[in-house]
Amino acid sequence: MYKYKYLKREFNKSELINLNPIQRGGILTKEAREALLEFGDGYSTCDWCPPKFDRLDRIEKPPIKDFYEDLAEFLGMDVARVVTRCREAMFIAFKMLSSPGDYIVVDSLSHYSTYLAIEFAGLKVKEVPHTGYPNFQLLLEMYRDKIEEVKKETSKLPAAVLLTHVDYLYGNLNDALIVSKIAHEYNVPVILNAAYTAGIMPVNGKKLGVDVIVSSGHKSWAASAPTGILALTEDMAEKILPTATITGDWSKRSFKIKEMPLLGCTVMGAPLITLMASFPHVIRRVEKWDEELEKAQYFVKEIEKIEETRVLGVKPKKHTLIHVESIGLHKVSKKHPRKGFYLYDELKKRKIVGIQPGLSKHFKLNIYGLSLDEVRYVVNAFHDIAAIYGLKIY
Amino acid sequence: MYKYKYLKREFNKSELINLNPIQRGGILTKEAREALLEFGDGYSTCDWCPPKFDRLDRIEKPPIKDFYEDLAEFLGMDVARVVTRCREAMFIAFKMLSSPGDYIVVDSLSHYSTYLAIEFAGLKVKEVPHTGYPNFQLLLEMYRDKIEEVKKETSKLPAAVLLTHVDYLYGNLNDALIVSKIAHEYNVPVILNAAYTAGIMPVNGKKLGVDVIVSSGHKSWAASAPTGILALTEDMAEKILPTATITGDWSKRSFKIKEMPLLGCTVMGAPLITLMASFPHVIRRVEKWDEELEKAQYFVKEIEKIEETRVLGVKPKKHTLIHVESIGLHKVSKKHPRKGFYLYDELKKRKIVGIQPGLSKHFKLNIYGLSLDEVRYVVNAFHDIAAIYGLKIY
Numbered sequence: 086m087y088k089y090k091y092l093k094r095e096f097n098k099s100e101l102i103n104l105n106p107i108q109r110g111g112i113l114t115k116e117a118r119e120a121l122l123e124f125g126d127g128y129s130t131c132d133w134c135p136p137k138f139d140r141l142d143r144i145e146k147p148p149i150k151d152f153y154e155d156l157a158e159f160l161g162m163d164v165a166r167v168v169t170r171c172r173e174a175m176f177i178a179f180k181m182l183s184s185p186g187d188y189i190v191v192d193s194l195s196h197y198s199t200y201l202a203i204e205f206a207g208l209k210v211k212e213v214p215h216t217g218y219p220n221f222q223l224l225l226e227m228y229r230d231k232i233e234e235v236k237k238e239t240s241k242l243p244a245a246v247l248l249t250h251v252d253y254l255y256g257n258l259n260d261a262l263i264v265s266k267i268a269h270e271y272n273v274p275v276i277l278n279a280a281y282t283a284g285i286m287p288v289n290g291k292k293l294g295v296d297v298i299v300s301s302g303h304k305s306w307a308a309s310a311p312t313g314i315l316a317l318t319e320d321m322a323e324k325i326l327p328t329a330t331i332t333g334d335w336s337k338r339s340f341k342i343k344e345m346p347l348l349g350c351t352v353m354g355a356p357l358i359t360l361m362a363s364f365p366h367v368i369r370r371v372e373k374w375d376e377e378l379e380k381a382q383y384f385v386k387e388i389e390k391i392e393e394t395r396v397l398g399v400k401p402k403k404h405t406l407i408h409v410e411s412i413g414l415h416k417v418s419k420k421h422p423r424k425g426f427y428l429y430d431e432l433k434k435r436k437i438v439g440i441q442p443g444l445s446k447h448f449k450l451n452i453y454g455l456s457l458d459e460v461r462y463v464v465n466a467f468h469d470i471a472a473i474y475g476l477k478i479y
Numbered sequence: 480m481y482k483y484k485y486l487k488r489e490f491n492k493s494e495l496i497n498l499n500p501i502q503r504g505g506i507l508t509k510e511a512r513e514a515l516l517e518f519g520d521g522y523s524t525c526d527w528c529p530p531k532f533d534r535l536d537r538i539e540k541p542p543i544k545d546f547y548e549d550l551a552e553f554l555g556m557d558v559a560r561v562v563t564r565c566r567e568a569m570f571i572a573f574k575m576l577s578s579p580g581d582y583i584v585v586d587s588l589s590h591y592s593t594y595l596a597i598e599f600a601g602l603k604v605k606e607v608p609h610t611g612y613p614n615f616q617l618l619l620e621m622y623r624d625k626i627e628e629v630k631k632e633t634s635k636l637p638a639a640v641l642l643t644h645v646d647y648l649y650g651n652l653n654d655a656l657i658v659s660k661i662a663h664e665y666n667v668p669v670i671l672n673a674a675y676t677a678g679i680m681p682v683n684g685k686k687l688g689v690d691v692i693v694s695s696g697h698k699s700w701a702a703s704a705p706t707g708i709l710a711l712t713e714d715m716a717e718k719i720l721p722t723a724t725i726t727g728d729w730s731k732r733s734f735k736i737k738e739m740p741l742l743g744c745t746v747m748g749a750p751l752i753t754l755m756a757s758f759p760h761v762i763r764r765v766e767k768w769d770e771e772l773e774k775a776q777y778f779v780k781e782i783e784k785i786e787e788t789r790v791l792g793v794k795p796k797k798h799t800l801i802h803v804e805s806i807g808l809h810k811v812s813k814k815h816p817r818k819g820f821y822l823y824d825e826l827k828k829r830k831i832v833g834i835q836p837g838l839s840k841h842f843k844l845n846i847y848g849l850s851l852d853e854v855r856y857v858v859n860a861f862h863d864i865a866a867i868y869g870l871k872i873y
Contacts, residue, residue: 086759088542092514092752096526111521118519120486121749125515127505127697127704132490136835148482169563169705172742180599185579193730197723200734201742204725205574212729303521303748310521310748311563311705329591331598335606336587340594348566348595354697354704355749358486359519365480441530 105439109453110305120362141350161289162316172198174299174315183244194252251281255398256406265294307363387464405453415446499833503847504699514756535744555683556710566592568693568709577638588646645675649792650800659688701757799847809840
């Protein structure tokens with residue numbers, strides 16, 4: 086059992102720069118770190134659960150009720166719930182908006198969890214294509230074609246369409262308004278997967294015309310895992326969050342207060358509290374998104390100076406998640422005794438981590454929240470490594 | 480936004496004794512508290528996700544893979560997964576073992592989340608009765624009758640039976656072996672809800688003959704919420720944890736490595752790590768269950784000395800969750816200006832918290848993990864309060 090003692094992370098040391106593509110937006114604030122210890126114990130949020138209305142979203146001490154309202158407002162939606170993961174939020178929305186066998190139309194850069202949620206809900210998937218290499222731009226107008234295809238094939242509309250606001254592969258930002266206009270012509274609800282956007286950049290559901298926003302607290306809200314966000318219009322809340330109707334056949338017990346698809350209460354402890362503690366910071370940080378984009382564009386310009394290196398996806402970059410393709414760095418790996426791992430080793434020597442060990446031809450990184458000096462340091466490290474191995478820096 | 484700053488709990492101060500019925504088994508160990516800070520950041524478990532087999536249960540650093548194996552062994556099962564809540568574990572088991580409209584046979588003291596999971600899975604419930612006041616003993620032999628009823632009514636067996644090992648209302652312990660023998664005569668799988676047992680008392684699925692164990696890390700494993708445990712026999716693992724088969728119709732992407740009903744990875748951070756960090760302590764503490772029961776029986780004997788006060792449920796107590804009925808303390812409330820709240824006030828004065836404010840006739844408490852001195856202190860406080868208000872102590 087010794088292995089479970091002193092569980093430590095290497096990568097959260099302050100002297101390291103961590104570029105892990107999924108971790109930059111989930112680094113806790115100081116406030117969240119303090120709250121974590123305060124609310125670490127199981128059911129720590131439940132000290133003051135209101136007796137006759139015992140639901141997580143009604144707790145006022147700590148101010149969970151207020152938080153849910155503020156969170157909905159912040160996202161330009163009517164109702165918000167914190168669930169256990171963004172993927173659970175998708176699953177709940179898919180399940181509650183559909184009948185078995187229905188279609189969900191999704192973008193073809195959706196995260197794998199989108200597909201799994203569709204399968205678990207007993208539904209079918211229809212994908213909206215992208216332009217492929219090197220931009221991988223989604224053909225958003227084709228949501229119309231895909232809705233029509235479903236209609237023709239099944240004589241029924243899709244249960245919902247889902248758009249990934251920024252995808253996990255290339256960090257391309259999509260204009261949700263285009264999709265919501267098309268879907269609403271057919272009265273099909275629009276789910277926006279804002280796992281990579283809400284919490285780090287301004288996202289307003291009303292302005293984007295979407296019906297449901299799902300997001301990830303541990304990805305983009307400076308919160309501990311697992312935390313998902315499910316934000317809804319009033320109309321969607323009625324459909325997606327009904328209270329329970331089941332009654333015990335012998336006991337006659339019923340549970341009419343409980344929100345059925347949430348299975349009642351959700352995140353009953355520490356991670357929810359980190360989300361709340363970081364919220365004031367998150368509200369401020371989304372306003373500085375332009376600064377983040379400047380750094381991202383600077384990074385792209387500089388990394389592309391390395392011989393045979395380019396950034397994939399739509400440019401100029403509208404997100405800090407960056408997919409680098411480097412034929413140059415890859416050529417080095419072929420002659421290096423450590424193969425592709427040399428890049429990881431060289432970066433690690435320079436106290437830079439988070440790029441997947443072994444990769445050199447295609448690798449993803451995220452510079453969200455790094456200072457300009459840190460971004461410069463990272464860029465210089467790449468230039469330095471490239472130069473050592475004889476690549477040109479233009 | 481000031482309200483989200485300095486989020487504090489009153490009830491985790493070391494000078495207080497917290498009797499909250501759902502919180503005693505979820506108090507973190509020192510090791511878990513340290514691990515919490517180390518792994519607080521979002522996706523903190525994912526630093527060393529194996530590239531070509533990217534699944535939480537395969538991560539070796541921290542030793543999640545080992546932990547899942549050790550956890551299964553500890554519970555006398557073949558496969559274990561940590562999911563987001565015990566209720567999610569139930570939902571997944573119900574959904575994967577059933578066809579729409581099937582029955583689940585449950586005990587009539589099941590937690591509300593059991594019923595919600597049944598409803599969300601599109602299933603029907605059939606309850607096994609209990610004896611009612613004052614023992615509320617489940618009639619376990621009636622699982623047979625209920626299976627037969629379902630068979631007669633639907634020409635089909637129930638999809639599964641669920642037994643709540645110890646119920647949340649009276650803390651009655653049920654002999655799972657009786658139920659598993661009956662269910663297995665019909666080849667119906669048995670799900671044991673061990674939210675109140677596994678992690679604080681010895682629970683061995685093989686010895687109990689059950690097919691699935693679900694449990695709650697934040698309730699009984701000294702872990703942060705939200706953490707659920709889903710432990711399975713090999714046979715059940717095949718049925719309940721299939722990998723994804725969905726394929727993108729345009730992209731042809733598939734996700735054959737991912738466990739579909741889990742939606743891929745589950746608790747990707749701090750709460751899982753607290754469960755792991757507390758695990759060595761949990762292994763030791765379940766061995767001391769007899770000492771806990773002695774304290775519980777002592778508490779019952781002493782509390783029942785108060786005029787017109789009794790403990791409901793089966794006696795002698797086999798669990799530390801105690802449901803007190805006190806006509807005596809209730810009579811006091813009728814004349815007290817603070818009504819039922821006087822009991823809360825008086826206990827609070829004595830630094831005892833966790834009994835629901837306002838209750839005096841029926842209230843639940845849990846003495847799990849209190850020292851004998853603390854239990855004595857609590858008992859004396861009750862005697863003291865009763866005496867102040869003129870009740871006899873026999």
